[in-house]
Amino acid sequence: MTDPAIRPFRAEVPQSALDDLADRLGRTTWPDELPGAGVAYGMPLDRVRHLASRWAETFDWRAVEARLNAHPQFVTEIDGEDIHFLHVRSSRADALPVVLTHGWPGSVIEYLDVITPLTEPDDPTAPAFHLVIPSLPGFGFSGPTRSAGWNRYRTARAWAQLMSRLGYERYGAVGNDAGSLISPEVGRTDPEHVVGVHVTQLFSFPSGDPAEFAGLSDADQAALGHLQWFYENKFSFNQVHSQQPQTLAYALIDSPVGLLAWNAQLFDQALDDDFVLANVALYWFTRTAASAMRFYWEDAHAGDQPSGPTTTPTALAMFPGDFQSIRRFAERDHAAIVRWTAYDTDVEGRGEVGGHYAAHQATGVLVGDIREFFAGLR
Numbered sequence: 001m002t003d004p005a006i007r008p009f010r011a012e013v014p015q016s017a018l019d020d021l022a023d024r025l026g027r028t029t030w031p032d033e034l035p036g037a038g039v040a041y042g043m044p045l046d047r048v049r050h051l052a053s054r055w056a057e058t059f060d061w062r063a064v065e066a067r068l069n070a071h072p073q074f075v076t077e078i079d080g081e082d083i084h085f086l087h088v089r090s091s092r093a094d095a096l097p098v099v100l101t102h103g104w105p106g107s108v109i110e111y112l113d114v115i116t117p118l119t120e121p122d123d124p125t126a127p128a129f130h131l132v133i134p135s136l137p138g139f140g141f142s143g144p145t146r147s148a149g150w151n152r153y154r155t156a157r158a159w160a161q162l163m164s165r166l167g168y169e170r171y172g173a174v175g176n177d178a179g180s181l182i183s184p185e186v187g188r189t190d191p192e193h194v195v196g197v198h199v200t201q202l203f204s205f206p207s208g209d210p211a212e213f214a215g216l217s218d219a220d221q222a223a224l225g226h227l228q229w230f231y232e233n234k235f236s237f238n239q240v241h242s243q244q245p246q247t248l249a250y251a252l253i254d255s256p257v258g259l260l261a262w263n264a265q266l267f268d269q270a271l272d273d274d275f276v277l278a279n280v281a282l283y284w285f286t287r288t289a290a291s292a293m294r295f296y297w298e299d300a301h302a303g304d305q306p307s308g309p310t311t312t313p314t315a316l317a318m319f320p321g322d323f324q325s326i327r328r329f330a331e332r333d334h335a336a337i338v339r340w341t342a343y344d345t346d347v348e349g350r351g352e353v354g355g356h357y358a359a360h361q362a363t364g365v366l367v368g369d370i371r372e373f374f375a376g377l378r
Contacts, residue, residue, distance in 0.1 A: 003076075003165055003166075005076050005077065005165065006074050006075075006076045006165065006166075007074060007075050007076065008072075008073070008074055009073040009074055009075045009084060009141065010069050010073065011064075011065045011068045011069055011073070011141065012065065013061065013065065013285045017285055018061060021256055021281075021284065021285075022056060024255070024256050024257075025052060025055060025056040025256055025257065026056065028052065028255075028257045030045065030049070030257075031045070033045040042261075042265065043261045043262075043264065043265050047264070047269070048257065048260060048261045048264070050273075051260055051264060051273060051276065051277065052256075052257050052260060054273045054277060055256070055260065055277050055280075055281070059273070059274065059277045059278075059281070061278075061281055061285075064109070064278045064281065064282075067109075067112055068086075068108075068109075068112075071086050071088050071112075071115060072086065072087050072088060073085070073086050073087070073141075074087055075141070076162065076165065078158045078161050078162060078165075079147075079154070079157075079158055079161075080146065080147050081137050081138075081142065081145055081146060081147065081150070081158075082142060083134055083135070083137065083142050083158065083162060084108075084134065084135040084140065084141035084142045085108075085132055085133060085134035085135065085162065086108060086111075086115075086131065086132070086133040086134075087130075087131070087132050087133075087166065088115050088119050088130070088131045088133075089119070089130045089131075090118075090119040090120060090128040090129060090130050091119075091120060092120075092128040094128065095119070095127075095128040095129050095130045096127065096128075096129050096130070096170070096171065096172060096195070096374055096378075097129070097130040097131075097132065097163065097166075097168040097170070097171035097172070098118075098129045098130070098131055098132070098171060098172040098173070098174055098370075098374070099132045099133075099134065099159050099162070099163055099171060099172075099173050099174070099183075099186065100114075100131060100132070100133045100174045100175070100179070101134065101136070101155075101159070101173070101174070101175040101176075101178070101179030101182050101183055101186075102133075102135075102136065102139075102175075102176060102177065102178070102179050103136075103175075103176060103177025103178030103179050103180070103181075104139070104177065104178060104241075104263075104266075104292055104293075104295065104296075105263035105264075105266050105267065105279060105280070105283070105292075106176070106177060106279055106357065107135065107139060107140045107279050107282050107283070108133050108134070108135050108140065109275070109278050109279050109282060110176065110275075110279070110357050110359050110360055111131075111133050111359050113359060113360050113363045114359050114363055114366065114367055114370075115131060115133075117363070117364070117367045118131060118367055118370065118371075119131055121371075126371055127371045127374055127375045127378075129172075129370075129374075130168075132162065132163065132166065132168075132171075134159065134162060136155060136178065136182075136292070136295065137150040137154075137155060137158065137291075137295075138150055138288060138291030138292050138294060138295060139283075139288055139291070139292045139295075140282045140283065140286050140288060141282075141286055142288075143286060143287075143288035143291040143292065144286075144287060144288050144290065144291035145291045145294065148294075148298065149298055150294070150295060150298050151295070151298040151299040151301075151302045152178070152181045152182045152185050152299055152302075153185055153189070153302060153305065153306070154298075155182050155185075156182050156183075156185035156186045156188070156189045156190075157189050159173070159182070159186050160186060160189050160190035160193070160194075163190075163193070164193075168193070169193055170193055170195055171193060171194060171195065172194065172195055172196045172197070172198065172374055172377075173186040173187060173194055173196075173197045173198070174197075174198045174199070174370060175197075175198075175199045175200070176199070176200045176201070176356075176357070176358065176359065177200075177201070177356065178295065179199070180199035180200060180201040180202065180203060181203060181299070183197045183198070183199055184197050184199065184310045184312070184314065184334060185306070185310075187310055187311075187312030187314070188306055188310045188311075188312065191311065191312060194312050195312075195313070195374070195377050196312060196313045196314070196315065196373060196374055196377045197310070197312050197313070197314045197315070198314075198315045198317065198369070198370055198373050198374070199314070199315070199316060199317075200316070200317055200318065200319065200322065200356075200358050200366075201316075201318070201322065201323045201325055202314075202316050202325040202330040202333070202334060202337075203323070203325075204325065204326065204329035204330040204332060204333045204334075205227075205329060206224075206329060207329075207332070212328065212329070216326075216328070219324075220326045220327075220328070222324075223324035223325070223326050224326070226324060227323075227324075230323075234265075234266075237262070237265065237266065238296060240293075241293040241294075241295075241296030241297060242296045242297055242299075242300040243297070243300075245290060245293035245294050245296065245297050246290065248262070248293065249289055249290035249293060252289035252290070253287060253289050253290060256284050259280060259283060259284055259289055260277075260280050263279070263280050263283065264276055264280065266356075267279070267357075268321065268355055268356065270321075270354075270355060270361070271355070271357065271360070271361070275357070275360055309331075309332065309333050309334055309335040310333070310334045310335065310336070311335050311336050312336060313336045313338045313377055314334050314336055314337045314338065314339075315337075315338065315339035315340075315341075315369070315373040316330070316337065316339065316340050316341065317341050317343065317358065317365075317366060317369040317370075318340075318341065318342045318343065319343050319354055319355060319356075319358050319361075319362060319365075320343065320344065320354035320355075321354030321355050321356070322354065322355060322356045322358075323356075324342075327340060338373075338376075339372075339373050339376075341369060343362070343365060
């Protein structure tokens with residue numbers, strides 16, 4: 001990689017920032033909580049106290065930096081913003097380039113576990129990949145952003161430019177969470193070069209036409225019921241981010257425990273503490289709480305949007321405990337769904353593989369699904 005616009009990068013948070021964090025954690029003012037409230041009012045006090053204690057006493061940020069710095073990282077300016085990305089090339093000559101996109105409150109950290117199995121598979125006959133793992137504009141080491149308008153569509157165009165700058169003429173797009181919104185748009189904006197799109201959610205919803213509900217299976221009805229529950233009980237983050245991100249930002253940028261509580265509400269308790277804290281700490285040290293939340297505002301207020309369904313070959317790997325996509329609605333928005341896999345809670349004897357962060361929680365299963373999908377497109 002010789003493009004002078006691409007600069008090497010290392011994660012190196014100053015010790016003064018770690019000392020400031022320790023001081024702030026030690027001076028936390030805790031809210032009261034009604035006895036027996038549980039999760040009825042939001043994040044329970046005992047959960048946040050536990051995570052804050054781990055953050056202050058045993059969590060090792062330098063170990064997170066070492067994991068990141070074990071891989072080549074770079075920064076390049078695209079459309080006026082600095083974009084941070086990991087770029088890990090396989091030793092295999094037949095490797096397919098793939099761009100992997102995270103969401104909120106995740107980060108590039110959610111893909112660290114898949115790097116080795118995707119780039120250097122133990123089986124020499126298994127597909128291998130060159131990986132490009134960018135931090136979303138305004139997230140982590142790509143932020144804060146300096147300009148407005150960074151929605152899924154502008155980000156997709158930036159990713160196409162990034163892959164072109166890296167010299168990749170044929171590549172795939174993989175995504176989770178916001179990455180599952182962005183990756184199909186990468187295929188739409190760069191159809192001559194994107195061979196396929198692999199996501200863990202297809203966020204397609206009822207249009208309002210009553211006819212759409214006729215004949216839905218019991219599983220699809222259950223998925224609609226879960227979606228309704230999520231909307232009524234867990235959707236406040238989306239509403240605030242889409243309407244008043246700047247108002248909330250004052251609290252999150254000033255209080256590490258405030259940021260911890262807000263971000264951790266979307267991290268299931270089945271996730272290990274270090275994974276949760278690594279992601280939250282990345283937002284804290286880069287001061288990107290505000291700019292990351294703005295992605296939701298920009299997406300909700302996007303102007304001209306592409307019309308019609310996407311046409312790039314698309315695969316869904318759906319995991320239990322996560323958003324449950326409904327194929328009838330998804331096929332209205334994506335005309336070339338060629339693979340649809342809904343995993344059970346037990347896969348190949350591995351036990352529970354549910355959850356929103358499949359790259360971390362079900363690494364082997366997700367890696368296998370990605371391999372099978374792209375192998376079928378060659």
